[in-house]
Amino acid sequence: MDDARWLTQEQQSAWRQLVEVLVKVPAALETQLQRDAGLTHMGYLVMMTLSEHPERRLPMSHLAKRACASLSRLSHVVARLEEKGWIRRERDTGDGRVQIAVLTDDGFDKVVATAPGHAETVQQLVFDRLTDAQVRQLTKLAEALLKNP
Incomplete structure (x- = not known):
């Protein structure tokens, strides 16, 4: 393709490093949550999101949007969490x-018990490695990348 927009060497380097972050960080979070809490990262994200809303409840479509999941994927995750009595x-x-x-009382207790270990893992994987200025830059970069085209 003659009209292809190829990456520059600098873009290629940045892209490959971003891909590595996108692979390694979620894998490490998944490992920690599975080991320490018997939860998937998506399961924790769903429960944590519900825990932050009034009455710990959200329509499934709103929850899917906030958890960055399709309704189909969310439905499977919620079904597994229902089996454990953490969501209904x-x-x-x-x-x-x-x-x-709806996040049940047992589900809320699970989030409260899981949050400290998860937060510590996020600190170790991300924020312990960044200066305050880099955290501000990271916020701006994420906002730019997530902005609708």
Whole structure:
């Protein structure tokens, strides 16, 4: 392709390092959560998201958006969490077509127990390696990369 926009050497280097971060950090978080809490990273993200909302409940479609997951993937994750008694699904009383995910008391306790180890792992993997200025830069970079085109 003559009109291909090839990466410059600098872009190629940055891209490969970003890919390495995108692979290594989630894998390390998954390992820590599985080992210490018997949770997947997505399962923890779903439960943590619910724990931060009033009454610890959200419509599944809103939860999928906040967890960066498809409804299908979220449904599978929630089903596994339901089996453990950490989440339950209810029908919206105003619109029976809408499913609401609700974090149970046991689920909330699981998030509270899991959070310190997860936060420590994030500190070790990311923030212990960055200066305050780099953290601010990271925030700006993430915002730019996540901005809708």
